[in-house]
């Protein structure tokens with residue numbers, strides 16, 4: 001029995017129309033093989049989806065559902081619709097707490113023009129890079145804030161540096177600077193006028209973390225994202241997508257039995273895993289075509 | 294400018310839509326103000342492909358792209374608090390649960406169960422009965438009328454045995470009860486979503502404003518394949534948008550089963566600024582010309598003079614194949630010979646399509662066998678096989694019956710798992726175990742304990758089955774028995790999570806059946822997701838205790854009631870190379886095009902016959918029928934005129950056949966081969982309308 005099971009997939013090329021996103025790039029960043037298995041071979045591997053910090057598969061599913069509902073309620077609120085949460089007795093207790101915290105959050109400091117659930121795509125290395133903002137707040141004079149509603153749990157919120165460095169932040173801010181002109185009266189946004197805000201539903205003592213953007217950041221992001229996309233597009237065939245050498249990355253990876261890189265059960269909780277779980281609440285909406293039934 | 298663009302396939306309409314989208318983006322239009330809708334997901338993919346190509350020139354932006362059905366679902370979910378009460382939800386403040394066809398069939402089954410004998414005289418299997426009852430609700434929603442009109446419409450159209458009228462009334466009562474059930478439990482099935490969309494959301498001022506603000510630029514592809522309520526939406530969007538192109542493929546309306554209504558689509562012409570015809574010069578397209586001639590013959594009276602020339606003279610690019618063959622296999626052989634000859638002359642295999650009214654496994658197999666020798670592959674795009682027909686899905690169900698606490702208890706009371714089922718499950722679970730050895734093991738296990746997978750100490754069994762399987766067999770047996778012994782409690786994992794645990798701890802481990810079987814893992818994943826969606830629907834609506842959900846799911850799956858889920862197929866199976874093999878309607882609705890088409894079974898009536906459906910009717914339950922009825926009522930002759938007569942059926946078939954002929958020929962670039970045999974696959978002799986028309990046209 002070989003140490004690694006090979007998946008008999010005939011094709012090994014990335015679809016020429018493939019649209020990159022923060023999720024696919026984060027997978028590539030974690031492990032080239034994971035990117036291959038998920039986005040080229042499209043290999044499902046139905047492992048138990050436990051959450052970090054001992055969350056059972058069932059609790060995890062409930063948590064993801066609540067996250068989706070919260071996003072929906074906020075979107076309705078921003079569109080001026082009744083949110084649907086008037087009857088809190090039928091909603092989950094944690095969801096109600098999140099919702100009440102959202103209602104108590106002062107958003108008046110954000111630019112006045114609000115566009116919820118905005119999809120954006122820019123071009124990097126000849127390929128499309130997709131982002132979906134929970135909210136874009138912008139104003140006439142070119143200031144814009146991307147807002148992301150986060151329901152991640154934990155003893156304390158991750159550090160500002162953690163938010164600053166994660167691929168979601170880099171991709172979102174870059175995409176807005178690169179392709180945001182239609183949302184700024186036809187003029188590209190000046191990166192120095194952009195920022196990203198993570199609103200934290202579970203940390204009322206620190207309800208949000210702001211990440212500012214600068215022109216130099218834009219250039220660094222451009223080079224990094226271009227290099228990533230180009231490197232992926234230059235690879236061909238399963239063998240070109242190697243396994244990561246960081247074994248701790250495999251501990252929480254769905255493919256760990258396929259790669260002979262871990263046990264049936266997931267590994268220890270990592271800060272990154274906590275936030276990855278949080279993101280998964282919108283994974284379907286984000287990577288799937290938005291309107292497809 | 295709002296343009297209604299119609300024309301045949303291959304006249305550049307879709308390319309124009311895609312170019313327009315890119316032009317708007319390049320012009321600086323806000324991408325989120327562009328809405329591009331198609332009739333199906335693959336067709337929506339063309340917009341994405343255009344964006345991918347435009348990326349090479351730096352074009353950015355993400356328009357809203359998708360299907361009408363996806364848009365309706367998304368908007369009903371978002372605007373639910375505005376319309377939930379008007380739609381009749383018992384608790385409109387609660388978030389609704391979207392349920393899929395499987396869960397809908399389950400709920401419907403519960404309603405039908407006590408009255409199943411009411412439908413005995415129709416002699417329908419349970420899956421077909423449920424399918425037709427649900428279909429009525431879908432058709433009503435997509436045409437935009439209430440469920441309480443179903444019986445009146447079907448009854449007015451019926452001219453046969455009066456007992457059928459009772460069946461229509463019962464079908465309507467069940468549809469209404471199902472609707473009440475969904476409203477009481479906060480469940481949104483396909484029919485209720487679309488009913489809410491059409492009858493409530495489209496009337497809501499806030500929604501109309503939202504659409505006016507969001508849909509400034511509109512692209513609609515294949516509008517003729519959309520149902521009337523989609524046309525209502527398009528009409529609304531057109532009234533407030535800045536620019537639009539609405540494209541109609543003519544002929545079209547092949548998605549009859551999803552309420553496609555070309556006549557309703559055409560009424561949108563009046564709200565566009567201009568109507569343009571996309572022209573594809575017919576004289577340059579001999580097969581398209583042939584298609585129109587043949588379609589005209591279908592419509593002409595039988596005694597009309599034949600166009601009367603032999604194939605090969607008037608239509609040099611149309612050839613009859615195997616017309617004197619008696620047997621079906623000879624026809625397939627003739628088709629294969631022709632394909633080999635064509636590819637020998639340099640025609641790429643991927644440019645050839647073999648089309649038949651139905652594509653059964655035997656046709657695929659026979660064609661593959663005959664082409665393999667020439668190194669040619671077949672890529673079949675027939676509808677996929679149901680999930681439960683896949684050995685991996687069946688194996689996983691059997692293992693669950695042997696080990697899941699909620700199911701194993703039920704098995705003890707029931708007949709139990711058979712030796713045959715255990716043997717098949719073992720071939721799935723243990724890598725390298727062939728059916729003969731699996732049978733030895735299953736027999737050995739049954740001698741120890743029937744209906745279980747116990748440890749086997751009999752050395753003779755292992756000598757015959759192979760000692761190398763023993764360790765793995767025992768691991769599986771021990772794992773299942775540990776679970777089986779566990780009491781069924783509130784903390785028992787639901788079936789989907791239990792299957793995932795089995796996969797993680799056993800089946801994906803080295804030496805077990807799915808460790809190196811990517812396709813098998815995909816099937817397992819699909820089964821897990823299907824079971825999860827089913828469980829979540831039941832939990833959200835609170836209709837069944839947690840402990841019975843697994844048994845309900847497995848029971849309905851094995852009865853064929855939950856047939857909506859299909860086994861996933863790898864891209865490589867349906868990839869671009871190889872000869873395309875497809876049922877006619879799949880080819881048309883998927884909008885395929887080919888240089889060469891080979892039509893098989895041209896004698897068959899399946900080219901235009903509808904599947905007989907006792908309880909539903911695509912024409913009577915349509916909006917066009919409603920319009921016709923209103924007209925007749927105005928003329929004071931509603932009763933007689935609204936019956937669906939033999940003549941109506943004949944006309945509908947003829948009309949469909951004409952559209953199929955023209956639709957196929959318009960999609961054929963160079964050569965057409967028509968193949969038939971005197972006897973069909975099951976030995977019956979047929980001489981359908983297509984064959985008769987061909988005799989006269991050629």
Ligand code: SF4
Nearest residue numbers: 031243250253256259
């Ligand atoms: S298990 Fe490890 S090597 Fe395999 S895909 Fe996951 S991260 Fe990569």
